[in-house]
Amino acid sequence: MTASPRIHLVNPMLNPSGGSEWRTVSLYRQLEPSADVTVWHFREAPSQAFAGVRMSGIDTRRLSFPRGGTLVFVGVYFNIGHWIRLARPRRVILTYNTPDAERLAERVDLIRKACGLEPEIVFCSKELADQVPYRGIVEPSLVDLDAFVPRDRSGRDGLRVGRLSRDAPEKHHPEDMALYARLAEEGCEIDVLGATIAMQEASFDTGNVHMRAIGSVKAPEFLGNLDCFFYRTSPLWPEPWGRVIIEAMASGLPVVTDRTSGASSVIENGLNGLLFDTTEEAYDLIMRLKADAALRQTLGEAARQTAESLLSDEVRAGVQAFYLQPTAPS
Known part of the structure; x- marks a missing residue:
């Protein structure tokens, strides 16, 4: 029996209204039925808003950090610790969703040196992708269409x-x-x-x-x-x-x-x-x-x-297929 792909999603997970945090949760929920997915946060306790998501804290003193598989950094705005040199991932994916070209360049250089891999880059919008000299894919943040639904607003007074x-x-x-x-x-x-x-x-x-x-x-x-x-x-x-x-x-x-x-x-x-x-x-x-x-x-x-x-089924299937590949697409 083939083992499920192992995927590590890394984000601080501190802000209950952060776009990066909810992008992480949405990606976790999309991938979890088909992969062994863990969300890795920092030593600070994650927000209780993310209950129900499988999480682990990164703590190098206890040798607790992602190992192997596909390593996904949801954002480049936080620091990556020295544990990255021991992680030995097969793939590394950087989600670029805040406008900071200098930090992105630093993260790309770090991944190349620490992992011996060329990081794949996921952009949150075409506009952001056009601002930096890297190629990658544009991926929407996967909003839950069953949670956010239209309501009957007829008969309301005012606005x-x-x-x-x-x-x-x-x-x-x-x-x-x-x-x-x-x-x-x-x-x-x-x-x-x-x-x-x-x-x-x-x-x-x-x-x-x-x-x-x-x-x-x-x-x-x-x-x-x-x-x-x-x-x-x-x-x-x-x-x-x-x-x-x-x-x-x-x-x-x-x-x-x-x-x-x-x-x-x-x-x-x-x-x-x-x-x-x-x-x-x-x-x-x-x-x-x-x-x-x-x-x-x-x-x-x-x-x-x-x-x-x-956010159609076809779009979600494409997102899932991208992350489930065991190695970087050629």
């Missing part, structure tokens, strides 16, 4: 506008708090999950603005209670993809996002979402959605269809 992300300051645009206040004055309800401490402590003239700590509500439940999803980041953080945008689209929400995020590439303006360049344009688009329930429904239905196409 509940929501946003979800990590609570890092660079994930929030400096003009967004003023935009939220303006929308609230026009009768919109604002709900931000992943607000920074400063945002949570801010005061508003109306009571229909909610600034929530990350992890206080599960993402599918949060998105299910919205009528519109708004997303952009600080100019200091160019969003390479934006998994939450796809989660919102899968939830049947009309998405209003700026054109700089990688995930905006799957949005056809006016057909399955709305794109903007300025804060004033964002305000106008959200107010347009507030006044037009039929448009919200049409965009939301098209958004779900886009998510289903992006």
Whole structure:
């Protein structure tokens, strides 16, 4: 009987709303039925949000680290310890999903020297792939279409506008708090999950603005209670993809996002979402959605269809086939 392929997924697994963490979990769930998969985290305890995933802590003092098989680093933003020199993998895959070309080059050089292998690179978007001098494949983050599903939003009063992300300051645009206040004055309800401490402590003239700590509500439940999803980041953080945008689209929400995020590439303006360049344009688009329930429904239905196409069974099968190869494809 042939042994199942051994696959090691490496990520710190600390942030319950991190895109890299949930990319890791989604990949684990896709591969686990057909492979011996372990998620390796650092010595810090992983977030409880990832319960149900088989995990092991990397601890060189106890000789606990990945060995053999296929080694997958989900992200290049964290350090790789000296254990890599003893790992002896057959394949090494680097997921490049944060814009840091210097770190990527360092990781490629380390893998070449420590493992004697040419690392394969998986990009989270074509836009990010075009920024570096390496070849690889573009792979979507595998959102669970059974967890993020459309809800019946007919008969609702007003417009509940929501946003979800990590609570890092660079994930929030400096003009967004003023935009939220303006929308609230026009009768919109604002709900931000992943607000920074400063945002949570801010005061508003109306009571229909909610600034929530990350992890206080599960993402599918949060998105299910919205009528519109708004997303952009600080100019200091160019969003390479934006998994939450796809989660919102899968939830049947009309998405209003700026054109700089990688995930905006799957949005056809006016057909399955709305794109903007300025804060004033964002305000106008959200107010347009507030006044037009039929448009919200049409965009939301098209958004779900886009998510289903992006994450189809054929796409998932291709992702699985790539990782299950015992050695690097020629």
